[in-house]
Amino acid sequence: MIAPTSPFAERHRALETVSAWVLALLWLLPLLYALWTAFHPAAFATRFVPDAPLTLQNFVNAWQAAPFPRYFLNTFLLVTLILVAQLILSTLAAYAFARFTFRGSNVMFMLVLLQLMVMPDILIVENYQTMNLLGLRDTILSIGLPYFASAFGIFLLRQTFKTVPRELDEAATVEGASAWQILMQVYVPLARPIYIAFGLVSVSTHWNNFLWPLIVTNSVESRPLTVGLQVFSSTDQGVDWSIITAATLMTSAPLLLAFLLFQRQFVQSFMRAGIR
Amino acid sequence: MKRLPSSVLPWLLLSPAMVLLIAFTHYPALATLWHSFFSTPKGARPSVFVGLENYRLMADDPVFWQALCNNLWFALGTIPLAIALAILMALWVNEKLAGRGVLRLAYFTPTVLPMIAVANIWLFFYTPQYGLLEQITGALGLPSHNWLGNPQTVLGALMVVAVWKEAGFFMIFYLAALQQISPVLAEAAALEGASRWQYFWRVQFPLLMPTTLFVLINALINAFRLVDHIVVMTKGGPDNASSLLLYYIYEVGFAFWDSSYAAALTVVLLALLGLIALVKFRVLDRRTHYQ
Numbered sequence: 036m037i038a039p040t041s042p043f044a045e046r047h048r049a050l051e052t053v054s055a056w057v058l059a060l061l062w063l064l065p066l067l068y069a070l071w072t073a074f075h076p077a078a079f080a081t082r083f084v085p086d087a088p089l090t091l092q093n094f095v096n097a098w099q100a101a102p103f104p105r106y107f108l109n110t111f112l113l114v115t116l117i118l119v120a121q122l123i124l125s126t127l128a129a130y131a132f133a134r135f136t137f138r139g140s141n142v143m144f145m146l147v148l149l150q151l152m153v154m155p156d157i158l159i160v161e162n163y164q165t166m167n168l169l170g171l172r173d174t175i176l177s178i179g180l181p182y183f184a185s186a187f188g189i190f191l192l193r194q195t196f197k198t199v200p201r202e203l204d205e206a207a208t209v210e211g212a213s214a215w216q217i218l219m220q221v222y223v224p225l226a227r228p229i230y231i232a233f234g235l236v237s238v239s240t241h242w243n244n245f246l247w248p249l250i251v252t253n254s255v256e257s258r259p260l261t262v263g264l265q266v267f268s269s270t271d272q273g274v275d276w277s278i279i280t281a282a283t284l285m286t287s288a289p290l291l292l293a294f295l296l297f298q299r300q301f302v303q304s305f306m307r308a309g310i311r
Numbered sequence: 312m313k314r315l316p317s318s319v320l321p322w323l324l325l326s327p328a329m330v331l332l333i334a335f336t337h338y339p340a341l342a343t344l345w346h347s348f349f350s351t352p353k354g355a356r357p358s359v360f361v362g363l364e365n366y367r368l369m370a371d372d373p374v375f376w377q378a379l380c381n382n383l384w385f386a387l388g389t390i391p392l393a394i395a396l397a398i399l400m401a402l403w404v405n406e407k408l409a410g411r412g413v414l415r416l417a418y419f420t421p422t423v424l425p426m427i428a429v430a431n432i433w434l435f436f437y438t439p440q441y442g443l444l445e446q447i448t449g450a451l452g453l454p455s456h457n458w459l460g461n462p463q464t465v466l467g468a469l470m471v472v473a474v475w476k477e478a479g480f481f482m483i484f485y486l487a488a489l490q491q492i493s494p495v496l497a498e499a500a501a502l503e504g505a506s507r508w509q510y511f512w513r514v515q516f517p518l519l520m521p522t523t524l525f526v527l528i529n530a531l532i533n534a535f536r537l538v539d540h541i542v543v544m545t546k547g548g549p550d551n552a553s554s555l556l557l558y559y560i561y562e563v564g565f566a567f568w569d570s571s572y573a574a575a576l577t578v579v580l581l582a583l584l585g586l587i588a589l590v591k592f593r594v595l596d597r598r599t600h601y602q
Contacts, residue, residue, distance in 0.1 A: 161339035
């Protein structure tokens with residue numbers, strides 16, 4: 036990602052740099068505020084003086100005030116479950132679309148693409164009733180199940196599989212490899228960057244998902260972090276911004292840290308995943 | 312697997328994903344339409360066919376119209392701004408400005424933060440008396456204002472949060488598109504004596520058009536999906552001034568437990584998304600080829 040030096044007159048370069056930085060500071064403001072408040076005593080939550088003492092007490096208080104370890108475990112299980120299911124199901128479906136000609140494949144593909152528009156997030160009433168019927172309500176499985184089949188994943192992998200040279204496939208067939216072996220030994224390894232890109236998008240989406248988990252869960256045992264945080268911060272005992280920002284930072288920390296460490300890969304994979 | 316007739320194998324590969332897609336996308340979409348013609352079962356009264364009764368109720372429901380209007384304003388207010396900012400950000404981080412890495416990080420960070428978490432922080436920004444915004448306006452000697460408590464400003468305040476959340480995400484797509492524009496074009500334009508401004512409007516902007524269409528579709532879908540911050544910050548209030556369609560569906564379905572009216576509302580949302588889908592398949596896919 037090396038940008039060429041601009042061939043245009045550089046008159047406004049300084050102005051551009053300053054504006055870009057002002058906007059960046061505005062964009063970081065919520066995070067900067069959260070960092071300030073979470074690491075200072077409550078008395079300094081809204082008083083921004085440079086000599087305010089630092090403390091970790093807010094994190095300790097937040098950690099003890101709600102079952103955050105359980106919420107972390109739930110979210111971890113949830114995103115893992117969804118990711119594994121999505122990778123397997125998308126791979127199989129994408130392979131079918133990319134390498135087989137069969138009657139009805141176009142109709143089926145259209146049915147898949149429809150999910151890009153109508154995501155399960157919209158169909159909360161009906162899906163809630165389905166979960167009730169299946170007796171799955173208030174389980175981690177019920178949060179993940181509607182997202183197991185991902186149109187985005189199928190679409191992305193289909194596009195990638197289509198770029199695999201047909202000759203590789205044919206050579207493997209001549210060698211006597213089965214369709215399964217061809218998929219696992221030719222297609223899947225070649226699509227590795229796309230798997231990583233999709234994985235990052237999927238994990239961050241479902242780590243952050245809120246409305247559906249809010250509806251379908253109502254106990255500590257199944258609640259993910261996002262819902263746990265909401266339950267925690269909407270208690271009536273007066274708003275303690277220091278503790279809430281500490282909890283907020285804890286909730287976002289794993290993704291934020293991963294993002295800081297793998298910034299380049301993160302951005303590039305989002306780009307790769309976004310380009311059609 | 313090798314012995315199977317070749318027409319069975321693709322269906323076998325496809326079926327797990329298709330079953331789940333049908334169960335949680337297609338079936339519920341159709342069931343929603345079907346259930347919108349029935350009444351909500353309550354206690355001893357079972358659900359009965361009521362025809363278009365739910366829709367007639369909807370036509371007379373001022374909250375529905377308000378949520379719909381709010382949603383349209385929300386889309387109109389956030390999308391152009393988010394896209395314009397995304398282009399600006401992408402242009403900046405595509406050039407060799409000082410601290411480009413940090414800038415990229417700053418713009419993109421809201422995308423990875425959970426909306427539900429940052430909504431708490433925004434809530435504090437808008438808090439009357441001691442919130443950050445109040446401290447700034449107070450220092451400037453401006454009168455105090457309850458941004459989220461006032462029907463006039465609440466939707467605007469929420470739109471700011473949405474733009475902040477989305478612009479950096481869209482920036483990534485523009486950045487990707489900008490990097491595919493050959494630097495030869497910039498050199499040629501500069502040689503011809505074009506200004507940076509002319510180069511953007513005559514060369515870059517037109518070449519970014521497919522990206523803009525793609526981003527626009529995504530932004531439209533998001534405008535009807537993004538409600539996390541409403542749950543945290545306003546609960547649709549005051550006086551439904553910040554209620555959006557999906558939030559109203561959530562409220563009707565899970566606070567008032569009126570599932571058939573919620574179904575009818577969902578049908579409207581589905582129709583809107585269907586309209587977007589139609590435009591997408593008609594206009595966009597004529598340009599982008601999937602084969």
